[in-house]
Amino acid sequence: MPQKMQLIGSLTSPFVRKVRIVAAEKFIDYELVVDVPWDENTRVPAYNPLGKVPVWVLEDGKTLFDSRVIVEYLEHVSPVGHLLPKDARPRIAVKRWEALADGVCDAAALIFLERKRPKDKQDPEWIERQMAKVQAGLKMMSDDIGNQTWCTGEFFCLADIAIGCALGYLEFRFPEIDWRRTHPNLSELFDRMMQRPAFKETAPVA
Ligand SMILES: N[C@@H](CCC(=O)N[C@@H](CS)C(=O)NCC(=O)O)C(=O)O
Structure with a gap:
């Protein structure tokens, strides 16, 4: 019996947030299972040997990680609200934005x-x-966006979601x-995204 798809993750991770936003923009139904990989009783390593979130659990129980793989999968399974161009060149440009944001x-x-370690060990x-x-990443984002409405120009896509999650984090x-002061165009972009x-x-949330 197929199970409902699940997303395992914490509520503070920007990578988990990226997946949640992509799923919401595409109206994909799933169950959110909150699990903090740093907690003693975390179940994350049972789903991802790397012990990291997000993990996406498919209907047959198979798991997907990391966030870039998951969002590519979600784009593939749902035609609603395309977030990645089909053609190689613009698609790679969006993935590059995503790599920058994730980096x-x-x-x-x-x-x-x-900074969480004892002061004398930092x-x-x-x-x-x-x-x-x-x-340097913020500077590149800001320089590349210039005065465009969205990262790649006129259309909202995965690049904006990834950058929005990085700025939010x-x-x-x-x-x-x-x-926000050093890069006012990023501030405007972020405020535009936060309308969604x-x-x-x-x-x-902490
Ligand atoms: N490249 C991974 C990064 C995931 C990641 O670093 N997740 C953090 C939470 S923000 C994590 O689970 N860390 C736990 C650990 O490193 O053990 C992705 O995009 O999914």
């Missing part, structure tokens, strides 16, 4: 984890190295990074 999240998450050079990636975990119910409903 910023990876660097930011590493800083967040490093490595300031490591934090600085990751922070440089976050700042920075706003949530790193209020001291003043990207899928973004509003998935804002990170």
